[in-house]
Amino acid sequence: LLSPPQGYYTRHGGVGEGGDFVTSPEISQVFGELIGIWYISEWIAMGKPKAFQLVELGPGRGTLTDDILRVFNQLGSLLSKCDVSIHLVEVSPKLSDIQAQMLTGGKVQANPEDESAYMKGISKTGIPIFWYRDIQDVPPGYSFYLAHEFFDALPIHKFQRTERGWREVLVDIDPEVPDRLRFVLSPSSTPATENFIQPEETRDHVEVCPEAGVIIQRLASRIEKDGGAALVADYGHDGTATDTFRGFRNHKLHDVLTAPGTADLTADVDFRYLQKMTEGRTAMLGPIKQREFLKNMGIDLRLQVLLQNSRDTATREQLLHSSDMLMNPEKMGDRFKFFALLPHHRLAPPDNNQKPELAPPSLPVAGFGELLLK
Numbered sequence: 001l002l003s004p005p006q007g008y009y010t011r012h013g014g015v016g017e018g019g020d021f022v023t024s025p026e027i028s029q030v031f032g033e034l035i036g037i038w039y040i041s042e043w044i045a046m047g048k049p050k051a052f053q054l055v056e057l058g059p060g061r062g063t064l065t066d067d068i069l070r071v072f073n074q075l076g077s078l079l080s081k082c083d084v085s086i087h088l089v090e091v092s093p094k095l096s097d098i099q100a101q102m103l104t105g106g107k108v109q110a111n112p113e114d115e116s117a118y119m120k121g122i123s124k125t126g127i128p129i130f131w132y133r134d135i136q137d138v139p140p141g142y143s144f145y146l147a148h149e150f151f152d153a154l155p156i157h158k159f160q161r162t163e164r165g166w167r168e169v170l171v172d173i174d175p176e177v178p179d180r181l182r183f184v185l186s187p188s189s190t191p192a193t194e195n196f197i198q199p200e201e202t203r204d205h206v207e208v209c210p211e212a213g214v215i216i217q218r219l220a221s222r223i224e225k226d227g228g229a230a231l232v233a234d235y236g237h238d239g240t241a242t243d244t245f246r247g248f249r250n251h252k253l254h255d256v257l258t259a260p261g262t263a264d265l266t267a268d269v270d271f272r273y274l275q276k277m278t279e280g281r282t283a284m285l286g287p288i289k290q291r292e293f294l295k296n297m298g299i300d301l302r303l304q305v306l307l308q309n310s311r312d313t314a315t316r317e318q319l320l321h322s323s324d325m326l327m328n329p330e331k332m333g334d335r336f337k338f339f340a341l342l343p344h345h346r347l348a349p350p351d352n353n354q355k356p357e358l359a360p361p362s363l364p365v366a367g368f369g370e371l372l373l374k
Contacts, residue, residue, distance in 0.1 A: 001153060001155075001264075001265055002091055002092070003261065006260070006261040007092075007261055008261050008262065008263065008264060008265070009091075009092040009094070009095060009153075010092050010093065010094060011094065011261065022251070023060060023063075023064075023148070023149050024148070024233075024290075024326055024332065024336070025060070025063040025064040025067060025148070026061070026063055027322045027325050027326060028319075028322035028323065028325070028326060029067050029070075030299060030302050030303065030306070030322075030323070030326075031064075031067070031294070031326060032063065032064045032065075032066070032067020032068055032070075032071075033067055033068075033070070033071050033302065034294060034297040034298070034299060034302070035064065035067070035068055035146070035148075035231065036067060036068035036069075036070070036071030036072060037071060037297065037298075037366070038231060038297060038366050038367055039054065039068070039144045039229075039231075040071070040072070040075060040078065040079070041366040042144065042229050042342075042365070042366070043082070043144075044363075045346070045363040045365070046227070046229075046346065048082065049082070049142050049227070050081070050082060050083060051082060051083035051084070051085075051141070051142060052082065052083075052084060052141075052142050052143060052144055052228065053084075053085050053086075053087050053138070053139070053141055053142070053143040053144070053228075054068065054084065054085070054086050054087065054143070054144050054146065055087040055088075055089065055135070055138055055143050055144070055145045055146065056086075056087075056088050056089070056145075056146040056147075056148075057089045057135065057145070057146070057147045057150045057215070058089065058090065058147070058148075058149070058150040058153065059088045059089075059090055059095070059099055060095065060099075060148075060149070061095070061098050061099065061102060062088075062098065062099035062100075062102035062103050063102065064146070064148055065086060065088065065099070065103060066102055066103055068146075069086070069103070069123055069124075069125050069127060070125075072084060072125070072127070073125040084127055085127065085128045085129070085130070086103075086123065086127055086128070086129040086130070087117075087129075087130050087132065087138045087139075087143075088129065088130070088131050088132070089132050089133070089134065089135050089137075089138065090131055090132075090133075091133050096119060096131050099131075100119065100121060100131075103121070103123050103124065103129055104121040104122060104123055104124065104129065105124060107121055107122065108120065108121035108129075108131075109121065116132060116137040116138070116139065117130035117131055117132055117137065118131055118132065118133060119131040135215060135218055135219075136218065140222065140225070140226055141226055142226055142227045142228050143222065143223075143226060143227075143228040144228050144229055144230070144231075145219055145222075145223075145228065145229070145230035145231070145341075146230075146231055147230070147231075147232045147233070147234070148232075148233045148234070149233070149234055150232075150234070151209070151212045151215075151232065151234050151236075151269045151274070152234050152235060152236070152266045152267060152268065152269050153264075153265070153266060154209050154211045154212050154215075155209065155211060156207045156208060156209045156245060156267045157192045157196055157207070157208045157209075157210070158205070158206070158207050158243075158245065159192075159193060159196070159197055159205070159206045159207075159208070160185055160204065160205055161203075161204040161205070162185065165189060166189065166193045166197050167185040167186045167187075167188075167189070167190075167193065168185070168186040168190040168192050168193050169183050169184075169185060169186075170183070170184050170185070170186055171183060171184075171257065172184040180257070180258075181257040181258075181260070182257065183257070192208075196208040196210065203240075203242055204242070205242040205243050206242070207241075207242075207243070207244060207245060207267050207268075207270070208270070208273070209267070209269075209270070209273075212269065212270075212273070212274060212277075213273065213274070213277040216274045216277050216278055216341075217277055217278065217279070217281075219341060220277075220278040220279070220281040220282045220341055221281055223281075223282050223341055223342070223343055224281045224282055224343065227343060228343075229340060229341060229342050229343075229346070230282075230340065230341040231338065231339075231340050232274075232338070232339050232340070232341075233290065233293075233336060233337070233338050234269045234336065234337065235268055235269065235335045235336050235337065236268045236269030236270060236271050236287065236337055237268050237269075237270060237271065237272075238270075238271055238272050238287070239270055239271075239272030239273060241268050241270070244267050244268035245265070245266075245267045246265075246266060246267075247263040247264060247265050247266075248263060248264045248266065249262065249263035249264070269337075271286075271287045271337065271339060274339075278341065282341040282342060282343060282344065283341070283342045283343070283344050283346065283347045284339060284340070284341055284342075285339060285340045285342065285347075285365055285368045286337065286338050286339030286340060286368060287337035287338060287339040288337065288338055288339070288367075288368060289329075289333060289334050289336070289337060289338075290326065290327075290332055290333055290334070290335075290336035290337065290338060291326070291327045291328075291329065291333035291334065293338040293367045293368070294326060294327060294367075295327070296366065296367050296368065296369060296370050297366060297367050299323070299326070299327070303319060303320075303323050306319050307319055307320075338367060338368075340365065340367075340368065342365065346365070347365070
């Protein structure tokens with residue numbers, strides 16, 4: 001996906017109707033708006049800190065950040081005394097150019113190589129935006145993190161249980177058809193087999209994404225140290241799925257070993273593995289189904305407002321169609337999951353030694369309970 005000369009994201013990055021796959025922000029503006037409201041809800045619940053960084057990992061075309069910035073702008077009076085900045089972690093030069101055009105109108109400048117951000121600009125709403133190649137380059141500080149369809153694109157190791165023990169699934173050149181690739185089992189145990197297969201594993205086929213584990217650990221340690229929260233949305237499972245590795249091209253399933261670099265590759269996220277890798281540094285909520293999260297965030301109410309304000313039948317039909325795509329259990333409603341990382345104190349029960357009238361209430365976390373609309 002990220003090979004500099006031939007990688008899918010470095011050459012294509014085919015998000016959207018004319019690409020190879022479509023994401024929730026591309027389907028409906030409401031999705032990004034509700035995500036924006038989630039961050040503001042958490043900012044209020046955490047006592048309205050004087051500054052926060054919004055850090056998105058793998059921002060795609062920038063559509064989700066654009067929708068969130070629109071919400072921040074609409075609620076500008078609420079955020080007027082807060083210093084907000086946007087930090088995008090993006091390794092694809094092509095996608096970062098698309099993001100810059102979307103968010104700033106192309107008004108960006110390259111940074112000197114000795115600076116952590118390789119590019120910076122100002123959003124159309126006046127908020128500073130910075131681009132980085134690695135999350136470790138993002139400055140420390142109170143931050144809200146966003147990873148939407150990010151973890152599923154990270155590389156995986158595949159393992160198969162055999163009569164001789166666990167073997168790693170590897171890629172080889174087919175000796176009978178030299179220009180074709182094939183899957184083979186390692187002849188013996190590999191370092192990955194020794195390190196990534198748990199003794200209690202009951203499945204016969206396992207996919208492990210060590211890079212996801214490293215990144216979730218970094219997010220957890222940052223939240224533990226500097227405060228903030230992380231919201232992750234992706235399709236995944238609770239450690240029960242087996243073979244989920246697949247490719248997409250022109251919105252259809254595509255053989256992962258055919259024409260590498262021309263199709264999007266993805267594997268379902270193992271949420272149980274991510275939870276284990278946080279090592280208790282943060283509290284974790286979810287994963288819950290996308291339709292439950294969006295319903296709790298008030299998508300039905302927002303849809304009714306948009307339908308009432310739309311003048312033509314085509315717009316109303318599009319609104320209903322996009323809502324169905326996001327919420328229908330047969331489409332994205334059940335397949336996509338949300339989970340959050342929060343500081344432990346955010347969910348701590350009130351101190352029993354403190355008088356009840358003096359103890360600040362632990363506000364419910366929006367999305368994982370109903371959003372309190374005032």
